[in-house]
Amino acid sequence: MTKPPLQQTPDGFYLNRTPWFAFILLCSIFALWAAAASMNDVLIAHFKKAFLLSDFQTAFVQSAFYLGYFFVAIPAALVVRRFSYKTTILIGLMLYMFGCLLFFPAASTAKYGMFLLALFVIASGLAFLETACNTYSTLMGPRETGTRRLNISQTFHPFGAMAGVYVGSFVMFKDTDATHEQLTQMSASDAAVQQLQMIQSTLLPYKWMIAVLVLMFILIAITRFPSCKGVQTATKKTSSLGQSLSRLWANKRFTFGVLAQFLYVGAQVGVWSFTIRLAMQLGGMNERSASWFLLTTFAAYFVGKLIANVLMRKLHPAKVLAIYGVLCIVLLAYTILVPNITAVYAAVGVSVFLGPCWPTIYGLTIDGLGEDTGVGGSLLVMSIVGGGVIPIFQGLLSDYSGGNMQLAYSVPLLCFIVIVAYAVRCLRNSASERAPVGAAVTS
Numbered sequence: 001m002t003k004p005p006l007q008q009t010p011d012g013f014y015l016n017r018t019p020w021f022a023f024i025l026l027c028s029i030f031a032l033w034a035a036a037a038s039m040n041d042v043l044i045a046h047f048k049k050a051f052l053l054s055d056f057q058t059a060f061v062q063s064a065f066y067l068g069y070f071f072v073a074i075p076a077a078l079v080v081r082r083f084s085y086k087t088t089i090l091i092g093l094m095l096y097m098f099g100c101l102l103f104f105p106a107a108s109t110a111k112y113g114m115f116l117l118a119l120f121v122i123a124s125g126l127a128f129l130e131t132a133c134n135t136y137s138t139l140m141g142p143r144e145t146g147t148r149r150l151n152i153s154q155t156f157h158p159f160g161a162m163a164g165v166y167v168g169s170f171v172m173f174k175d176t177d178a179t180h181e182q183l184t185q186m187s188a189s190d191a192a193v194q195q196l197q198m199i200q201s202t203l204l205p206y207k208w209m210i211a212v213l214v215l216m217f218i219l220i221a222i223t224r225f226p227s228c229k230g231v232q233t234a235t236k237k238t239s240s241l242g243q244s245l246s247r248l249w250a251n252k253r254f255t256f257g258v259l260a261q262f263l264y265v266g267a268q269v270g271v272w273s274f275t276i277r278l279a280m281q282l283g284g285m286n287e288r289s290a291s292w293f294l295l296t297t298f299a300a301y302f303v304g305k306l307i308a309n310v311l312m313r314k315l316h317p318a319k320v321l322a323i324y325g326v327l328c329i330v331l332l333a334y335t336i337l338v339p340n341i342t343a344v345y346a347a348v349g350v351s352v353f354l355g356p357c358w359p360t361i362y363g364l365t366i367d368g369l370g371e372d373t374g375v376g377g378s379l380l381v382m383s384i385v386g387g388g389v390i391p392i393f394q395g396l397l398s399d400y401s402g403g404n405m406q407l408a409y410s411v412p413l414l415c416f417i418v419i420v421a422y423a424v425r426c427l428r429n430s431a432s433e434r435a436p437v438g439a440a441v442t443s
Contacts, residue, residue: 006226009143013228013373018141018149022225025216026140027153029089029133031160032216033126036096037387038164038272039205040065040119041294045276045287046172050198051112055277055403059395062269064116066388068123069130069381076131077378078241086225088132093217095125100206100213110199127381134362135377139228147317147363151309154359158302162295167205169291172198229374244375253429254376257365260422262383264357266390267412267419271332271350272297273391274398278335278405279344293344297351304355312356321360322423324353325416332413336406343406350412357419364426390415 007016044058051057079088099122106114137153138146186194248254275297279290304324311320331353334346362380369376394408401407 014139014143015141022223023140026133027156029129030153030156033129034157034160035164036122038161039168041272042168044273050195055395055398059391062391063388065119065123066385068120069127070385072124072127073131073378073382076128077374080374085132085136088128089220092125092128093213096122097210097213100210103206107200107203131378131381148312150359150363155305158298161298165295171204172201244372247372248376254365256422258383260419261361261380262386263415263418265384266386267415268354269387270391270394270412274405281405282344283341297348300351301355304352308356317360318423318426320356322420325420327353328416332409335409
């Protein structure tokens with residue numbers, strides 16, 4: 001049986017079927033940005049010792065990274081509007097490569113601030129990639145399966161995350177590394193030698209990343225991708241950025257969705273960023289051993305995504321989001337209250353229920369935005385800055401409580417209470433708030 005020719009729907013946004021080769025390439029990019037983000041979790045533990053930082057100071061790794069999303073998402077949306085999703089992806093890959101290259105002067109100067117600049121540039125590239133790829137995934141096929149398609153794309157995320165943690169942990173961390181206490185007891189010259197060795201060990205994972213990015217750039221450049229930008233006619237003018245922003249601001253479902261996404265990303269990053277520190281504190285182990293818990297976290301994340309994809313064939317995505325959110329709250333409460341190693345297992349278990357959160361919130365929030373879809377998607381990508389804000393509060397809470405990392409997990413718990421409220425709202429209003437294709441929702 002021959003496949004029907006690939007065609008865009010009358011509105012010009014969606015497709016009659018999914019072009020699988022282009023879609024798989026798109027999905028692979030999800031793994032690439034996951035690898036960069038998960039290596040941050042390793043860098044936090046690594047830099048804490050290499051630069052003798054407090055928990056609050058290490059949280060700036062995530063702040064520098066996620067601020068890139070905040071500042072670059074709108075320019076990325078404008079590139080999509082002016083050119084194409086494909087062009088935006090290629091620009092994102094180039095910025096990603098440039099950020100990786102900046103690790104080399106950062107390591108040669110051994111300056112924490114230079115590493116933060118490199119992470120900011122990497123995140124700027126990822127802002128281009130996420131602005132394009134998250135929205136594009138929902139559009140590369142029929143509208144009714146858009147949220148499910150984004151969940152499938154996000155299934156590639158854990159593979160990249162696991163690769164980032166594995167490579168980062170077992171290349172950066174060495175069994176022969178001096179402990180934090182040993183460094184503070186050394187002479188200044190001996191400690192400087194040890195710290196420089198630890199800083200130089202950050203380079204190899206980024207060399208490998210550059211090679212992968214070059215290959216992906218070539219594959220994307222030579223592959224044909226459909227437009228999915230809507231039908232433009234001589235009598236129809238494209239709305240200005242200000243008009244789109246005004247409509248989106250008036251859309252209560254959209255603004256609640258942006259808040260939920262901000263809190264979700266912050267909660268996710270917070271749970272993962274301090275997993276190694278939690279395991280070290282409760283399990284009495286070194287960084288390398290504790291890294292296994294972080295690696296297990298991403299395996300749990302993948303399993304949760306698979307289960308959610310199955311559940312969404314029968315349940316409304318918002319119902320799955322609500323159920324998963326409640327289970328996150330239960331496990332986070334256990335992490336906070338139980339003062340032994342089982343609390344670390346509970347923190348790992350949270351990741352089983354993180355799986356569908358980002359794509360489901362994203363899909364529910366941009367559904368029916370019509371010509372405002374691109375700008376709405378960029379604002380959702382801007383909300384990723386939550387990953388740079390929430391961990392700071394966790395770090396502060398840990399520092400002010402005498403290093404009580406368990407107590408710090410109360411911050412993501414509060415975030416999930418709001419996320420569950422958003423899911424419940426979507427369930428109650430999904431029928432009345434579904435807009436016609438191509439129209440902007442103003443409810």
